[in-house]
Amino acid sequence: MKITFIRHGQMAGDPFVCPERPVRGCLSEAYGVLQAKATAEALKHKIYTHAFSSPYGRALQTAEIVLAGRDTDLRVLPFLYEWMPNRELEKLPSTVHEEMERQAGDAYAEETWKTELGEGYYDMCARIIPPFLKELGGLGVHGRMGGFVLEERARELSLAVFAHGGTLGVLLGFLLGVRPFPVSSFSFELTGVAELDFTERKGIAYPRLIIPALHSIQPN
Template identity: 30%
Template sequence: MTEILLIRHGETDWNTERRLQGHLDIALNAEGVRQAQALGHALRGETLDAIFSSDLGRARQTAQAIAAGRALEVQIEPGLRERCYGAFEGLRHADIEERYPREYAAWRGRELDAVLPAGAQVAETLREFAARAVGAVVGLAVAHQLRRIAVVSHGGVLECICREARGLGWSAPRDFDIRNASINRLHWNGNTLRVLAWGDVAHLQQDALDEVDRG
């Protein structure tokens, strides 16, 4: 049985611009660094048996803040990457809608097998991405069989995992938030995932951030 602390990376400038990142390697902005430090501060009293991260810089930066002061190395797992969006990557949502209206509508409509236009890389369908994301997170729990692990990933991965754990199909509207640097707790019992708590951002409230700044 494993408790999984599933964490989205801290804020990037592209998050604030609503620019799609996908596999592009975008660093945290100043606020994202601050969020990551607050996250590490909030978790320092919790025992973690391992810390895993996507190989993209924004996730690795966030994971390193959790690892600070611990005798743990961040273990890189490329399967935790965000979805590959092909030609959508690097574009703002409004620009995607203007250039690729049909594909944009299919993406926003969560069509499982919709094919997005290729860019530098071939885009993943939602079905392909969801299978990879769930397989990566569950695979870590199965392979390592540790009591509590932190997994730092991306918004799309968090949505896949939450839907899987709640049995919420992709046709259902999303009724949960996916916040930068949020703490989301799940339990893996050897067969299924279950959400214990979702969307904890208490450590990102102003007084908590101020305490980190004073440190």
């Protein structure tokens, strides 16, 4: 079993738009579309049996480009959207908003679990992790004893998840057992890719991050 996390390409337009498929205009033509096409080329030999995407257009358009020509089941999951700012702040004068951002930026990380700027880290975890685990359960992957129990049908599962840097950081941190903290331990560049495989011990599968070499020289 494998799970591959893929961040979207450079955005264009409304960051909150949830378009109908096929998606157009949510990635910039100058960079975003090219980034997604380059990712598709880099991953062309990878097999994905299932794919999940954020409903936001930049992630969904990236998924469509990367998965083009594949017979992969792509599902849009509404809870995979990015960190949600406090939309009420849009009604405030820009100077007030800027001052709030400055105060948050000047605070120690331990003081920013929750601010008036928007979702706190635990808010994101509660929104994303439980429904993600439910989706995995529907594919035959069940959280048990600090790892996962795989149904037979899930052993060859290869899942691609297209979303956002913060969202993917929450999921990756949870799966790898990284302590929750307002400052993420992971930074996904645009169209950055992180792959997890699962190794079994006594019937429990544990995720591990694959860290590739920067060259293709391998022993026979």
